[in-house]
Amino acid sequence: MNCSWRWRDGVRTKNSMRQPSWSISTMREREKRILRRWEEIEIHKKLAQKTPHGLKYVVHEAPVPIYDITDEIIAARIMRDVYLRYKSMTGFNVICSPEWNVFDHRVEREVLGESGETIRERDGKINIRRFRKACRERAFELIEETTARFKRLGIISDWDVRPSVESKFASRIAEAIGRLYDEGHLSDEVKSLHWCVACQEPVDPKRSSLGTRKSISAYMRLPLLKGLEGFGRRVYLIAFSGEMWIFLGSSAVAARNGRYVAMLCEDGVYVDSISSPWLGELQPKAIKEVTPDELREVTCDHPITGKEMPVVFTDSEEEREEYGFFVISPAHRPRDYFIALEHCLEITSIVDDEGKLNELSGDLCEARFDSVEELIRDELKGRGYLIAEKRRNVPVLLCPCCGEQTIFKPSVQWFFDSYPISLRRLWGVPMFVIYCSRCEGAVLSEEIGRHIRDSLNRRGVDSWFRLDPGEILPEEISCWRCSCREFHKAEGTVTPIFAFAVNQAHMLSKRKDRVNVIDLIIEPSHTIERWLPMLKKLMELLYDDALISPIILPINPPKPERSIPDEFKSGDVGRLSFFIGPSEAREIVESLYGLFWNILEVTKEADEEFDFTGVDPEARSLLIALDILAGEVMSMYESLRIREAIGRLSHFTFDRLGPYLEAAQKEGNSAPLLREISVDLLKLWAPITPFTAEEIWLKINPEDEEGSIFMEMMPLGWMG
Ligand SMILES: [Zn+2]
Ligand SMILES: [Zn+2]
Structure with a gap:
């Protein structure tokens, strides 16, 4: 960072200023x-109507998880807050309220784990009504906690807004499901997906990071069931498998x-x-070429599951x-x-949703x-199939x-176009889907959805679990x-x-209210990717609206080099920490407060007006520098270059x-100029250090x- 701290050093050596x-x-x-x-x-209300009849920025956000808010989410919200405070200081009205993901899967896991007795019947079955009530209560507790964390960082929003999870919220989904199904945008399919066995849900590969899993890879010999009978002897294919558990589920042999x-x-x-290293290792007595057509006739016997595995040709270059x-x-x-x-x-799966092997894997079920x-390795070795x-x-x-490793597995999924939604x-x-018990087809239409x-709406969401399908x-x-x-x-x-x-x-x-409105979205790029296209499509399909x-600003929030200690995640130090690290953040806030405190000391007695025409060349160059600074900083806020x-x-x-302040303290004749400059500078700092700026302002x-x-408004410039 281009910041040499000369002023502070000067203070330390000369000790000419008092520090608060x-x-x-x-x-x-x-x-x-x-x-x-x-x-x-009620600052959020003031900012929402700062300029009567002026342009309104209405912020929309993807629902925020209510457990373990990550630094990325916090940093993204700080960036957006800087932007909104800046926009407000250029005269726009900004309107912002939070969206919470009350259905965070960790709520379910916690409630199932902890309040076992209160949510279960005597026979151990879950009482859905009590279970959902417990989840709702826990979710709202977590929202309170998380709200407090965002507030401490000075992030402006209408924090009193609570998510609605009442019947209307859910019933809109039922209606949407019916309509989207009728219009061909909703379907159920068996599809193979990356799957988290801990969260029990599909994982978007674009959002996940890479880890490793310990495994055993092997070359083995697979006995032929069909094909190449002409040799009159036992024939084997030498085949490779990358992981033993995956070998258990193999159903074919591929050849390039x-x-x-x-x-x-x-x-x-x-x-x-012909290029295999086994050619040299096995020291064959004779070699004969085998044609692809001969190989296409071949099937092998899976040594463990007994499945008949055909040979297929592929030009896959992967791995x-x-x-x-x-x-x-x-x-x-x-x-x-x-x-x-x-x-x-x-395509048959050998694992269930929890990652346990199913009945197709025999003894290992x-x-x-x-x-x-x-x-599996021991089994293959013991029976002589392992090479x-x-x-x-x-x-x-x-x-x-959750950071758990994922597996790739097929699952029955409902899709809204290409988005998995179940x-x-x-x-x-x-x-809200009802199936026919004979043909297993969905009994669904716009009319049924309504x-x-x-x-x-009449009987509450929980009635879905209580009533028979015939009654619904x-x-x-x-x-x-x-x-x-x-x-x-x-x-x-x-x-x-x-x-x-949908909601x-x-x-x-x-x-x-659609007059003078601009819809504003500032979110991390991957959040925008998985949420916004879906929202836009639903608006278009269900409501013929847009x-x-x-204004859509995808951001890549800074990743702090070291994790920021929780005690630093508040106030201006917290806000700055995400961009420049906690120790430098603390130093800046401390110095900033000290500097403005000293300016206040120097200027509090000065009641004369600032006379622009009488400034000396040094002051003039300071004002020019301030003008340039204002232009640059505002364009940085505009494009979210906060660091x-x-x-x-x-x-x-x-x-x-x-240094100018130090000189002024000695000579004591620059107070009116200092006052003007400091107010302008304070405004420029305000979006990023709102606490310090507000305090000095007051x-x-x-x-x-x-x-x-x-x-107030951002400075207009002195030289214009
Ligand atoms: Zn997970
Ligand atoms: Zn049927």
Whole structure:
């Protein structure tokens, strides 16, 4: 950072200025005073109507998780707050209220884990009504806690707004599901996805980071069931598998285009690629080329599951560590999944949603997928199928929510266009779909959606769990595919992001005030990606509406080098810490407060007006520098280059104004000029250090009872 701290150094060596007392506790006291004042004057309301009939920025946000708010989310909110405070000081009205993800999956896990007795019946079954009530209460507690954290950082929003989770919120989903289904935008499919076994939900690979999993990879010999009968001896394919548990679920053997040979050895015939290292290792007595057509006739016997595995050819270039043949498990590896689609292979999963092996894995059923590597290796070895093995770390995607490793597995999913929207959960807005019990097709239409909506509005969301499907559906309804009249309800919930987007779309389309409105979105890029297109599409499809002259600013919040200690996450030090680290942040806030405190001392006696015409060349050059600074800093705020703005402001404040102040203290004739400059500079600092700026402002204007520096305008410039 371009900030040399000369002013502070000068203070230390010359000791010519008095410093105000400084400690973390006095700073906290001052922060609390400012927060109280902002609450008393209801600053968010003032900023919402700063300029009557002026342009309004209406901020929309994706629902914020209520557990473990990450530094990224906090930094993003600080960046947005800097932007909004700046915009407000250029005369715009800013309107902002929070969206909370009350359906955070960790609420469900905590409630299921802790209040076991209060949410269960005597027979151990979950009492849905009590369970959902407990979740609701816990979620609201967490919202209180998180609100307090954002408030301490001075982030302005209408914090009293609470998310609505009442019947209307849910019933809108029922209506939307019916309509979207009728219009062909909603479908249920079995699709292979990256899946977190801890959160039990699909994971977006774009949001996850990479980790590793310990596994055993192996070359093995697979006995042939069909093909190459001409040798008159036992024939094996030499095939590679990257992980043992995945081998358990393999259903075919893949071969890359190339030349293949049969090697006649003591104990049988081995088929492999001509470039395979096993050609030298096995020391065959004779070699004969095998044609691709011959290989296409071949099927192998899976040594553990007994599955008949065909040979398929692929030109997949991915993960070329293996030679020749490799087994494929379409359900559990993305690459294999696409090979299977190409060759119409069966896609069957061997794990359940919790990552436990299912009945297809025989004796290993119920074991966790990553606990069976050695067991399978031993089994293959004991029965003579293993040729060579290697322990290795395979790359895996980690869940962005909980950090657990993910697996790739098929699951039944509801999709809104390409967005997966169903979850296997209890806490959330139920997946309002009813299935035919004979053909398993969804009994769904716009009319049925509206009927369910009305039923929910009348009887509450919990009625969905209590009532039989027949009581929820319109009378006389039967499955349009098979005329069956027996039904069952879908289990699970819709994703929170879908539930919120439907409701946001509804609220946006119902708003009356559309004059002078600009819809503003400032969120991390990945949040925008998974939320905004869905919201826009829902507005368009359900309400034939759109955002109003939207401004969408994707941001990449700074990642602090070291994690910021919690005691630093408040006030101006907290805000600055995310951009320049806690120790430098503290130094800046301390110096800033000290400098303005000294300016107040120098200027408090001066009551003469500032006379611009009489300034000397030195003062003139200071004013020019201030004008340039103002232009630069405002354009940095405009484009969210906040770190740069901090550097630029520090440079001027401590390297230009600091020395000028020292000189003024000695000569004592520059007070009116200092007062003017300091007010302008304070305004420029205000968006990023609102606590300090507000406090000094109130000291300068003690008589202004309802006042705030944020009701002022940014400096207009001296030289214009
Ligand atoms: Zn997870
Ligand atoms: Zn049916």
